[in-house]
Amino acid sequence: MTNGSEEDRTGHEYDHWAGESGLAGKGLRFLFSPRGIRLLHPNVSGVIRALGLSPEHRVLDIGCGMSAFLLELDRRLHFRTSPEGIDASPGMIELGRRYLQETSATTRIDIRVAKATEVPFPDSSFDVAVCSYVIKYMGDDSLARAFAEARRVLVPGGKLALWEFGPSLMPFFTSLSTKLLKAKISTVILRTEGHVADLMQSAGFVRVSLLGLGPHLIIPWLPRVALVGVKP
Numbered sequence: 300m301t302n303g304s305e306e307d308r309t310g311h312e313y314d315h316w317a318g319e320s321g322l323a324g325k326g327l328r329f330l331f332s333p334r335g336i337r338l339l340h341p342n343v344s345g346v347i348r349a350l351g352l353s354p355e356h357r358v359l360d361i362g363c364g365m366s367a368f369l370l371e372l373d374r375r376l377h378f379r380t381s382p383e384g385i386d387a388s389p390g391m392i393e394l395g396r397r398y399l400q401e402t403s404a405t406t407r408i409d410i411r412v413a414k415a416t417e418v419p420f421p422d423s424s425f426d427v428a429v430c431s432y433v434i435k436y437m438g439d440d441s442l443a444r445a446f447a448e449a450r451r452v453l454v455p456g457g458k459l460a461l462w463e464f465g466p467s468l469m470p471f472f473t474s475l476s477t478k479l480l481k482a483k484i485s486t487v488i489l490r491t492e493g494h495v496a497d498l499m500q501s502a503g504f505v506r507v508s509l510l511g512l513g514p515h516l517i518i519p520w521l522p523r524v525a526l527v528g529v530k531p
């Protein structure tokens with residue numbers, strides 16, 4: 300399977316999940332909505348502080364889902380330049396556009412369908428790229444390409460910040476959680492901080508370090524891998 304089809308498949312699987320009428324669909328639409336943001340991202344202030352985010356920054360969200368995280372960042376910072384979001388799932392982007400309309404924020408945030416390995420922006424377009432709960436859906440080859448793309452679209456000195464579930468110290472919890480996550484999405488890979496940091500460094504990021512975001516409320520028995528790297 301090529302990188303492209305793996306990402307396309309994840310996008311389609313998210314479309315399907317987002318469109319489900321049962322509990323799983325409702326849960327997803329709540330969790331990734333602006334109302335669910337507190338459960339999924341309990342420490343938005345911590346992200347802003349750790350990245351030194353300011354209204355002048357041009358921000359890209361890779362795998363933005365319904366854009367709830369961007370909305371929350373923009374609500375707090377009032378970016379001067381519209382933040383941008385990309386997501387492989389047209390269904391998630393559609394839901395996100397509806398949320399943006401409801402919050403009258405359409406002119407401030409632009410989200411579009413695109414894959415992490417093919418970011419539709421010119422070189423050096425952003426100061427900061429964030430990528431939250433996305434990397435587990437990519438194999439190492441796709442992820443390496445995604446990191447190279449993130450590096451390309453960042454300015455020198457720009458930062459890539461990501462957070463994701465990592466493997467538990469107890470293999471039983473890791474395999475149970477992977478099975479649960481795979482109920483909806485076929486590719487799920489939980490990586491250690493060291494593994495993700497190696498891939499970021501291989502893609503040319505320097506000063507790769509931990510982002511101290513604290514524990515999370517969703518799947519709390521899995522550690523959170525949270526890293527930031529700088530484009531030299």
Ligand SMILES: C[S@@+](CC[C@H](N)C(=O)[O-])C[C@H]1O[C@@H](n2cnc3c(N)ncnc32)[C@H](O)[C@@H]1O
Nearest residue numbers: 306313362363364386387388414415431432436
């Ligand atoms: C768990 S959701 C997280 C959404 C958002 N980042 C947040 O934290 O609210 C994962 C999102 O990543 C998207 N995604 C997964 N793989 C992707 C890829 N290779 N390129 C772009 N988006 C991707 C999915 O479609 C889904 O909307």
